[in-house]
Amino acid sequence: MTNNRVSYTLDSTLETVDSAERTATRIATEAGFDDEEVMRIAMAVREAAVNAVLHGNAYDPGKKVSLAFERVGEDLVITIRDQGKGMDLNKIPDPLAPENLLKTSGRGIFLIRSFMDEVQIHPSQAGTEIKLIKHVHGAPGGGKEASQ
Amino acid sequence: MSMKVSTRQVDGVTIVDCSGRITLGEGSVVLKDTIRELLSKGQKKILLNLGDVSYIDSSGIGELVSAFTTVRNQGGELKLLNLTKKVHDLLQITKLYTVFDVKDDEAAAVKSF
Numbered sequence: 001m002t003n004n005r006v007s008y009t010l011d012s013t014l015e016t017v018d019s020a021e022r023t024a025t026r027i028a029t030e031a032g033f034d035d036e037e038v039m040r041i042a043m044a045v046r047e048a049a050v051n052a053v054l055h056g057n058a059y060d061p062g063k064k065v066s067l068a069f070e071r072v073g074e075d076l077v078i079t080i081r082d083q084g085k086g087m088d089l090n091k092i093p094d095p096l097a098p099e100n101l102l103k104t105s106g107r108g109i110f111l112i113r114s115f116m117d118e119v120q121i122h123p124s125q126a127g128t129e130i131k132l133i134k135h136v137h138g139a140p141g142g143g144k145e146a147s148q
Numbered sequence: 149m150s151m152k153v154s155t156r157q158v159d160g161v162t163i164v165d166c167s168g169r170i171t172l173g174e175g176s177v178v179l180k181d182t183i184r185e186l187l188s189k190g191q192k193k194i195l196l197n198l199g200d201v202s203y204i205d206s207s208g209i210g211e212l213v214s215a216f217t218t219v220r221n222q223g224g225e226l227k228l229l230n231l232t233k234k235v236h237d238l239l240q241i242t243k244l245y246t247v248f249d250v251k252d253d254e255a256a257a258v259k260s261f
Contacts, residue, residue, distance in 0.1 A: 102247065108206045
């Protein structure tokens, strides 16, 4: 098993969001995921990048977004980090609650969690790091997927 | 590919043919501006044809919700037509499929207003 890591430092712009999505699509495809899974991974990365650019760094040109893709064993691990104030995990709404269904925002983290096998969010005063993990389909020992 | 829209009238219903991506930024703005313009002209029966929409993100979903509530608050109706599998699945996951009136036949959709 080889561990390959590729990382990028990106500006806090909308182009970064599109770029992160394109890169995720390429790397997930190369990792052997099927089209449906590639779309889900790319969308999760896009949503995490939106959070980093918009809510974390608030488009501040002095703040960067770091994005890393890593093959760890049979997992694809994607880490997105911003330099904002740190996400308040208690303020993430449940977009499926009846009172939130018609809200125009607040679905990003929900979609990320829906599309990835594991999601870890680590907020701090130096920014928020979100780790997205997808188990490679058909991987030996990939029994965790039985929970899907 | 950014989002493009064109509108046409069928039996008093405005059909908005959308293509491309409804995402944060330009795509969402195009949709918002289109709905505003239609409402300003008094066109309140709106059928959003999403058959050629290849991709939608959470911002795009938010814009669909915004369009839906904006039209409804002005006494109109907004319905969705021809969802792709991707968009259909997203609306299912977010429980919005039951909020929107979703159609898959244009003629029947027009008659339903």
